[in-house]
Amino acid sequence: MTDPAQTAARLVLVTGPSGSGRSTALKALEDIGFEAIDNMPSSLVPRLVRARLERPLALGLDTRNRDFSVNALLRLVEELASLPDTVFDLLYLDCAEDVLIRRFAETRRRHPLRPDLPPADGIALEARLLEAVRSRADMLVDTSALSPHDLRAEIVQLFAPQGRGAMGVQVQSFSYKRGIPRGVDMVFDCRFLNNPHWQPDLRRLDGRHPAVAEFIMQDSRAQPYFEKIHAMVDSLLPEFAKEGKPLVMLALGCTGGQHRSVAMAEKLANALARGPWRVSKRHRELERKAGMEPPANE
Structure with a gap:
């Protein structure tokens, strides 16, 4: 008999605060066979996944999305979790605020939520906005002490096909x-x-x-x-x-x-x-x- 878990489509939604490593995680998922799409408007996601997925799909969504709202994202998560014949996970990349501040300082980037203020203001606001999303996460990876190489290893361990079936x-x-x-x-x-x-x-x-x-x-x-x-x-x-x-x-x-x-x-x-x-x-x-x-x- 065929194992339903082996025939179900695989869908991962990747989110978390800006600077936590979402791009690195999506690239790692792409390298192990996922189709990866970043910053797709959340309103378009249901149409994308309505048809049968031919490949595992990873979507990156965060507060930079033009139609972002916490309630809309939580509704989307529940909708994706209810899809038939689909294994869905919400992956939340967390990171300590002091580490995010250091990362923004090192790259001299402005925070997308508060581009005209110090990054700490945008980081604090984003943490408050995403608190409910973090609580809903199926998987949480704290990237505070992880290098990009370490984060890639974590993602491979969690999602690589050869790892399925063993916790x-x-x-x-x-x-x-x-x-x-x-x-x-x-x-x-x-x-x-x-x-x-x-x-x-x-x-x-x-x-x-x-x-x-x-x-x-x-x-x-x-x-x-x-x-x-x-x-x-x-x-x-x-x-x-x-x-x-x-x-x-x-x-x-x-x-x-x-x-x-x-x-x-x-x-x-x-x-x-x-x-x-x-x-x-x-x-x-x-x-x-x-x-x-x-x-x-x-």
Whole structure:
């Protein structure tokens, strides 16, 4: 018997604040076989998709569209979600306001909503306008710490044909000093574990180094804690998959995001990779460090 999910048309609506990476995401979708159209007036979308889609289709819509309104966009989303024989997803690319301000400053662009004012004014207004759309999103990708290359990898993981049928699981480490990552489904705190930062020979290393991981796991609380996390996540992932969730995001945090959370995230990702899931891992503060941004100290 033919799987209906394999014969259904694929439709993705990509939106989010200006500067969040929509063009990069659409290009990545185009590279994996989608027909990609950006800045199409939302009033024309129903006519475009009324006929049977011959190829997967990705549409980029945002506040720059000449007929944009939040209510109209939400109505369009509900209309597209109700199309028969169509798998529809609203992909929202989110980004922290301070990062958007920096991106506009680096490119010397004016914000489309407030071209005569500083970009911060337009960014704040756009965030308020899109709040309801963000809440409706089927998929949310926070691009604040992502390079264009990283964003492309995220999109490929979510939408590449070879990835269908297996839910994605992203395990990431972070520093509580920089805040909990946006869009995560479960957060685990590693700050109570023994801290390698206070060991002079381990301080300059990170949690991927065997010596750091060994030091952390020597803490009598570490292995029981890991086993509880693994057991809970392992029991919940099949339930997420039954609900059709394409990506589950797990975050493990410590004070500086260099040692304890990194080691535990590596251990959890490796354990989950032995299951049926498509597992990826990110270390937010290590990526910032590699990008020459000073990390928060442990």
